[in-house]
Amino acid sequence: MIGSAKVRALLEDVLRRSKADQTEVLLMGQDAALTRFANSAIHQNVFERNAELRVRAVVGKRVGVAATNDLSEAGRQRAAERALAIAERQPENPDFPGLPQPAPIPSVHGYAASTAGATPEQRALSVKTICDLALEQQFNASGALRTDCSEIAVANSLGVFAYDTFTSTSLKTVMMGPDEGSGYAERASVDMEQLDVEALAREAVDKTLRSRGPGALPAGEYPVILEEYAVAELLDYLAYVGFGALSYQEGHGFMAGRLGQRLVSERISIWDDGLDPRGTPMGFDFEGVPKQRVDLIRAGVAAGVVYDTQTAAREGRQSTGHALPAPNSFGPFPMHLFMAPGEASREAMLRSIDRGLWVTRFHYVNVVHPRQAILTGMTRDGTFLIERGELARPVRNLRFTQNALEALASTQAVGDRLLVVGGFGGATVVPALQLGRFTFTGVSSQ
Amino acid sequence: MRDFTNRALDTAQALGAQYADVRVERKEVQSVTVKNGRVEAVSETDEQGFGVRVLVHGAWGFASSARPEAEEIDRIAALAVAIARASALTQREAVDLGAAVKSVGSYRTPVQRDPFAVSLDDKIALLLAADAGMRSVPGIGVAEGSMEAQRIARTFASSEGSYLEQTLVETGAGIEAMAVGENEAQKRSYPNSFGRHQGTAGYEFVEALDLVGNAPRIAEQAVQLLSAEQCPSGLATIILDATQVALQVHESCGHPIELDRVFGAEAAYAGTSFLTLDKLGAFQYGSEHVTIVADATVPRGLGTFGWDDEGVPAQRTVIVRNGRFENYLTSRETAARLGRFSNGTMRADGWNRIPLIRMTNINLEPGPWRFEDLVADTDQGLYLETNKSWSIDDQRLNFQFGTEIAWEITGGKLGKMYRNATYTGITPRFWNACDAVGREWQLWGVVNCGKGQPSQSAHVGHGAAPARFRNVQVGVL
Numbered sequence: 071m072i073g074s075a076k077v078r079a080l081l082e083d084v085l086r087r088s089k090a091d092q093t094e095v096l097l098m099g100q101d102a103a104l105t106r107f108a109n110s111a112i113h114q115n116v117f118e119r120n121a122e123l124r125v126r127a128v129v130g131k132r133v134g135v136a137a138t139n140d141l142s143e144a145g146r147q148r149a150a151e152r153a154l155a156i157a158e159r160q161p162e163n164p165d166f167p168g169l170p171q172p173a174p175i176p177s178v179h180g181y182a183a184s185t186a187g188a189t190p191e192q193r194a195l196s197v198k199t200i201c202d203l204a205l206e207q208q209f210n211a212s213g214a215l216r217t218d219c220s221e222i223a224v225a226n227s228l229g230v231f232a233y234d235t236f237t238s239t240s241l242k243t244v245m246m247g248p249d250e251g252s253g254y255a256e257r258a259s260v261d262m263e264q265l266d267v268e269a270l271a272r273e274a275v276d277k278t279l280r281s282r283g284p285g286a287l288p289a290g291e292y293p294v295i296l297e298e299y300a301v302a303e304l305l306d307y308l309a310y311v312g313f314g315a316l317s318y319q320e321g322h323g324f325m326a327g328r329l330g331q332r333l334v335s336e337r338i339s340i341w342d343d344g345l346d347p348r349g350t351p352m353g354f355d356f357e358g359v360p361k362q363r364v365d366l367i368r369a370g371v372a373a374g375v376v377y378d379t380q381t382a383a384r385e386g387r388q389s390t391g392h393a394l395p396a397p398n399s400f401g402p403f404p405m406h407l408f409m410a411p412g413e414a415s416r417e418a419m420l421r422s423i424d425r426g427l428w429v430t431r432f433h434y435v436n437v438v439h440p441r442q443a444i445l446t447g448m449t450r451d452g453t454f455l456i457e458r459g460e461l462a463r464p465v466r467n468l469r470f471t472q473n474a475l476e477a478l479a480s481t482q483a484v485g486d487r488l489l490v491v492g493g494f495g496g497a498t499v500v501p502a503l504q505l506g507r508f509t510f511t512g513v514s515s516q
Numbered sequence: 517m518r519d520f521t522n523r524a525l526d527t528a529q530a531l532g533a534q535y536a537d538v539r540v541e542r543k544e545v546q547s548v549t550v551k552n553g554r555v556e557a558v559s560e561t562d563e564q565g566f567g568v569r570v571l572v573h574g575a576w577g578f579a580s581s582a583r584p585e586a587e588e589i590d591r592i593a594a595l596a597v598a599i600a601r602a603s604a605l606t607q608r609e610a611v612d613l614g615a616a617v618k619s620v621g622s623y624r625t626p627v628q629r630d631p632f633a634v635s636l637d638d639k640i641a642l643l644l645a646a647d648a649g650m651r652s653v654p655g656i657g658v659a660e661g662s663m664e665a666q667r668i669a670r671t672f673a674s675s676e677g678s679y680l681e682q683t684l685v686e687t688g689a690g691i692e693a694m695a696v697g698e699n700e701a702q703k704r705s706y707p708n709s710f711g712r713h714q715g716t717a718g719y720e721f722v723e724a725l726d727l728v729g730n731a732p733r734i735a736e737q738a739v740q741l742l743s744a745e746q747c748p749s750g751l752a753t754i755i756l757d758a759t760q761v762a763l764q765v766h767e768s769c770g771h772p773i774e775l776d777r778v779f780g781a782e783a784a785y786a787g788t789s790f791l792t793l794d795k796l797g798a799f800q801y802g803s804e805h806v807t808i809v810a811d812a813t814v815p816r817g818l819g820t821f822g823w824d825d826e827g828v829p830a831q832r833t834v835i836v837r838n839g840r841f842e843n844y845l846t847s848r849e850t851a852a853r854l855g856r857f858s859n860g861t862m863r864a865d866g867w868n869r870i871p872l873i874r875m876t877n878i879n880l881e882p883g884p885w886r887f888e889d890l891v892a893d894t895d896q897g898l899y900l901e902t903n904k905s906w907s908i909d910d911q912r913l914n915f916q917f918g919t920e921i922a923w924e925i926t927g928g929k930l931g932k933m934y935r936n937a938t939y940t941g942i943t944p945r946f947w948n949a950c951d952a953v954g955r956e957w958q959l960w961g962v963v964n965c966g967k968g969q970p971s972q973s974a975h976v977g978h979g980a981a982p983a984r985f986r987n988v989q990v991g992v993l
Contacts, residue, residue: 104970105602108780112603116970117579117595118868120565135559139582152560159636160555161644190577190602198606212784214969244784320658322694322701397557399549399660433787436907438918439936441701446916446938448909450787469907469914469940512940512989514914 071186071221072099072121074233080123080141081225087150090127090157092169093227096356096395098122100220101186105193108212110201112194121221126396127153128169131162135397167383170359172229178344178351181219182261185237188217192262196241200271204245209278211271213243217262224358232354240492241265244451245278251464253277254431254451256299258492260350277430277452284464286513287455293426293482294508295419295456298489301409302498303432304445304474305340309404310494311440313342313366314392315381316401324443324475328372334478336370337412342404344391349406349490350497354391361391364404370479378402405496412484412501419483419504421459427468427508428454428461438471446471448514469512480506517681520589521673524568527593529675533570533600535613536593537674539825540566540584541867546632549662550643553651556660558636565867568593572600574610580868614852618677619829623822625685626815627718631665634719639663642727643689649731650693655739657696659731662711663689663722678827686818686975688714688961689722693735695742702741702935704734704920708759709903714961714975715816737921740933747922747937749991753897754939755890755984760919761880762960762978763903768943769801769808770875770976772912773835774861774967775844777873779853785969787910790943791841793854801841802947805883805983808836810845812860812876817977818961819876821863826871828860835878839948845873865972872968879979883953887982890952892928898990899923899930900937916940939990946985954981 072080081095099121106114123146124137134156136149193215204211216239223233240258247253255273257265296304308324317323324333344352344361354360357379365373377385378393381402392402420428430452438444449468454461485502492498521538528536542564549556566589567580577600579592643661650659666686673679690712694703707713707725715721756764771777772789780788791799802808812819812830821830826848835843845861846854850873862871891899905918922937923930941949957979965974 102970106784106969107606108783109608111606111608113576113781114870114968115575115577115599115603116870117599118970119581119583119592120868121582122563132555133558135557137559137561137563139563139565148562156558156560156636160558160640163554163556165554190599191605194602194605201606210780210783212780214784216969242784246783320694321696322658397547397549397559399551399556399662433910434907436905438905438938441699446905446907448907448914450910467909467914469909469916471916471938512914512916514909514911515942 071101071219071235077221077223077233078231081223084125084146084150085225085227087147088127088154090129090154092128094126094169095225096124097223100218102218103188103193104214104216105197106214107197107201110205110211112197115190123149124395125149125153127157129157131164131166132157132160133163133166165380167379169226169228170230170357170379170389173360175232175360176345176353178353179347180234180236180260180351182237185217185239185260185262186219188262193217196267199267200243203271203275207247207275209245209247209275211243211245215241224354224356226358230358232358234353236352238350239265241267241270243270243274245274247278247282249283251278251282252451253281254299256491258490258497280461281452281464284466287465289468289510289512291507291509293423294505295428296503296505297430298500298502299431299491300429301500301503302491302493303435305407305409305498305500306493307435307437307445308443308474309407311437311443313375313404314401315375315377318375319381319384322441324441325372325375331372332370333372333475334367334370335481337481337484338367338370338478339410340367341365341408342376342406343408344406346406346408349499355393356395357393359389359391359393364390376402376404405494407493407498409500411486411488413486414483414504415486416502420456423456424458426456428456443474444471445474467514468510470509471511472509477505477508482506517671520584521671523589524593525673525675527590528568528570528597531594531597532572533597535571535675536568537672538566538568539864539867540671542669543866544667545664547662547664548639548643550640550647551660552658553647555640567867568596569870570596570600571611572597573604575600575603575607576611577603578870611849612852613848614857616676617827617848619823619827620679621822622681624683625716627685629719631687631719632667646691646727646731649728650691650735653732653735653739655695656693656735658694661691661727664712664714672825672827674827680823680827682822684716684821685718686714686716687719687721688712689725689727691727691731693738695738697742700742702738704738705902706730706734708960709920710962710964712963714818714963716818716820717816741921741935744933744935747934747991751987752990753894753984753986754988754990755894755897755899755982757901758956758958758980758982759960760900760903760917761980761983763906765808765878765880765978765980766962767906767908768912768915770878773844774873775846775850778844779850782967786967790911790913795841797842799841800839800948801836801944802839803950804838805950805953806836806839806947807881809834809879809881810861810876811879814877814959817877817959818975819977824860824862825864826858826862828858831860833859845875847873863974865974869972872972874967874974875965875976877959877977877979880953882955882957882981885952885954887954887956890954890982890984891925891930894925894928894984897925898937899925900939913943915943937991939988941988949986949988950983951986952984954983957981
C-alpha cells in the first residue's frame with residue numbers, strides 16, 4: 071500500500087499538472103493474493119501488486135479519461151496531458167453536469183489487519199484444513215481463498231478528497247464425491263479471522279454426502295427453498311439489469327416506470343448500503359461522493375434506484391454515491407446489496423413443503439429478458455427433492471428460466487439468518503427464501 | 517530487457533526454483549463510445565508490469581508487480597518462490613512440464629493501418645455517423661457505438677532458454693440499436709453482439725465493417741421486433757447464423773476441450789467437462805458434417821499469435837474430425853500427463869495473471885451449402901440471428917441460448933419475424949443433429965471469454981458459417 075499521505079500528494083500533484091477546467095484523479099491500488107485448489111491440492115497460487123491512476127479531464131462539457139499504472143512523475147504528467155488532449159478533441163456532451171462538489175465522507179471500518187497481513191502459509195494452511203476434511207471422506211475438494219488489501223482515493227479540482235483502505239477475503243469450496251455427489255460452501259468478510267474454515271468445510275462435506283446418486287426429476291414448476299447462495303445470485307442479477315438509474319431512465323430495466331408499484335411479495339425488502347458493517351463497507355464511490363443507503367424494494371414495492379452524478383443531474387437530484395470508475399457507460403451500480411431477513415428457520419421452511427425442490431446454488435445465470443427480469447441458469451452442488459417436509463433424495467441439476475420478480479412475488483417465507491456472499495464488486499447479504507413457484511425448463515444429462 | 521528478465525530468472529533459481537519464467541508486458545488500450553448522438557466516453561489506458569512464475573519442488577507460485585524496479589524484481593521473484601513453497605504444503609503430486617521448451621524469436625501482428633495512428637476525430641466521426649443512421653429510424657430509444665484499439669508488447673523469458681518478443685494489435689468496433697416499448701425492449705446489434713467485433717488487425721478491420729451502411733437496417737429491425745410475434749415453442753429445425761454458431765462452438769466445444777478443466781482445475785468456478793479422458797478418440801461428439809479445429813495461425817483471429825505464454829509455437833490442431841473427438845487444448849503440464857506435447861494454448865490476461873489453457877481460434881470448418889440453398893432446402897423451421905443470452909451447465913452439457921431475432925422458414929423461404937427466440941439442448945445430441953454447414957465462413961471475435969480466479973478475460977476467435985440442426989427445442993421463454 072502507498073499510504074494516505076503519499077497518495078494525497080500524488081493526487082494533488084496530478085491536479086496541479088492538469089490544465090483542464092476541472093480534473094478528477096482516482097487511484098485504485100491493491101495487494102491481491104489468491105490461493106486456488108483443485109483435486110484437494112493447491113494448483114494455482116498468485117499475488118499481484120498494482121496501482122492505477124485514472125485522470126478525468128473536463129473542458130467545458132467535454133470529458134477525456136486517461137489511465138496508467140506508471141505513477142512516476144513522467145507517468146503522472148503523461149496521464150494529465152492525455153486526458154486533456156482527449157477532452158479537447160471531442161464534441162461537447164450537453165448531458166455532462168460537471169464533477170461533484172465536496173461533501174463529508176462517512177467513516178466506515180472496512181479494514182482488518184488479519185486480512186492485510188495474511189501470508190501464503192496462512193492461506194495454504196486454511197486450504198489444507200478443507201482438503202484434509204475432504205480427503206477423510208475420499209472427496210475431491212476445490213476452491214479458492216482470496217485475501218485483498220486495497221486503497222482507493224479520489225480527488226478533484228473542486229475540493230473533493232476521499233481516501234480509505236479496505237480489506238476483503240472470500241473462501242469458497244466445491245467438493246465432489248462418488249456417485250456424482252457434490253457440495254458447496256462460501257463465506258466472505260472484511261476480516262480473515264472471521265472465516266470459520268472448518269465449519270465451511272464441514273458444510274460442504276455434509277452436502278456432498280447428502281447429494282450422492284442424484285436421480286432424474288422432470289422439469290416443471292416447483293415450490294423451492296433457495297439457500298442464501300442462490301438468493302444472492304438472483305439479487306446480483308436483478309441489480310445488474312434494474313437497480314441502476316441508467317436502465318431506469320432509458321426504459322429497458324425492470325424498474326422503469328414502476329416506482330411505487332408492487333413488484334414482489336411484501337415479505338421482500340432490498341436495499342443497498344455501503345456503510346453497513348455487516349457487508350464490505352465503503353464510505354464513498356469512485357467519484358468521491360459519500361455513499362447513501364438506498365431502498366430499492368420496500369415491502370415488495372419498487373422504491374428507488376441508485377444514482378451517480380450524471381444520472382442524478384438528469385433528474386435534478388443528488389448522486390446517491392454509486393458511481394463506477396470513469397469512463398462508465400454502464401451507469402451507477404449497487405455494490406453493497408442487502409435483503410431483509412424474516413423469521414423462518416430453514417427447518418420450518420422445509421417442514422412446510424409437501425413437494426418441492428431445495429436449491430443450494432445457481433450456476434451460469436444470465437439475463438434472457440432485462441425488461442421482464444427473466445433469467446436462466448442451472449442448479450448446482452446440491453439439488454434435492456423435498457417430500458412431506460423432508461429432503462427425500464438428491465436430483466440431477468436442472469435449468470431454470472424464470473421471471474425473477476414473479477418468483478419473488480410468490481415468497482412464502484424468508485430465512486431468519488443473513489449470510490455474506492461475494493457479489494459483483496462488493497458483498498451481498500441475504501437470507502434463504504421459500505418461494506411458491508419456480509419454473510425449471512430442462513435437466514442436465516449426457 | 518534481457519537484464520531485467522535475467523535478474524528475475526536468476527533470483528528465482530538461486531532461491532530454489534527448478535523452473536521459472538517471466539513475462540514483461542506493456543498494454544495500451546484506446547476506447548471510444550458514442551451514445552444517442554453524443555460522445556459517451558473516450559479513454560486511453562496504459563498499463564505495464566511483470567509476473568514471475570516458478571516451480572519449486574513441483575509446486576507452482578506466481579507473483580507480479582507494476583513496478584519495474586531492480587529491488588522489486590528481487591522481491592517479486594522471492595515472493596513467487598515463497599508462494600510455491602506454501603503451495604507444496606498441500607501437494608499430492610509434483611508438476612511435470614515434460615520436455616524443455618526453448619523458443620527464441622519475435623512476432624508482430626500484421627497491420628495495414630495502425631489503429632493508434634488514426635485520429636480520434638475520424639473514429640468519433642465514424643461512430644457518430646452510424647449513430648445518426650440508427651437514430652434516423654423512428655422509435656429508437658438508445659443508439660450506441662463503440663470502438664477499441666489495443667496493443668500489447670510482451671517479452672517472455674524462461675529458465676529453459678526461451679526469449680520471445682511479441683507485439684499483438686487488435687482493432688474492433690460495433691453498434692447497437694434499442695427500441696423501447698410498453699413492457700418490452702428489443703435490441704439489434706451489428707456485426708455481432710457483446711459490443712463489438714474485433715480481430716488482430718489494424719484499422720482496416722473497422723473500415724471493412726460498414727457500420728454506417730448497416731445502421732438503419734438494424735435500427736428498423738429493433739423497432740419491428742417490438743411488435744413481432746413471440747417465437748413459438750416446440751421441436752424445430754433451426755438454422756443458426758454464423759455469429760450464433762460461433763458462440764455455440766465457444767460454449768459447447770471450446771470450453772469442454774480445455775484439458776485443465778477436464779482435470780478439475782476449474783471445478784470450483786465454471787465447472788468441469790463432460791469430455792472426460794475415456795472419450796478421447798472414442799466419442800462421436802457431432803455428426804459427420806462437424807469438423808472443428810483449434811488454429812492459432814489463421815490471420816486476423818483474436819487467438820492468433822506467435823507463441824503462447826509458455827513459449828510453445830502457435831499451431832493448428834484438429835479437435836473434432838467428421839464428428840469424432842480427437843484432441844484437447846493443452847498446456848505443457850496437462851499434455852505431459854497424457855504423454856503428449858502442448859499444442860500451445862496457454863495465455864494470460866496480462867502481466868498480473870498466470871497463463872491458463874484458453875481457446876485460440878476454435879473454428880467450425882465450412883461446409884458446401886450456400887445460405888440461400890440451406891434455407892431453400894428447409895421446409896419448416898426457424899432462422900436465428902445474433903446472440904442475446906447464453907448459459908451452460910457446469911459440465912458443458914445443458915445449454916440455452918437466446919438470439920436477438922428469428923425468422924420463420926416455410927417452404928424453403930424466410931418468412932415473418934419473431935422476437936425473444938431461445939433454444940436449448942444437450943451438447944453432443946445437438947452437434948449430432950447438425951446435418952448441414954454453410955460455406956459463408958467468417959472468423960468472429962469474442963472479447964469477453966471468462967475463466968479462472970482471479971478472473972481473466974480472454975479474446976478468442978471462432979471461424980463459423982451458418983449451420984442447420986434438426987429437432988431442437990425452441991422457445992422455452
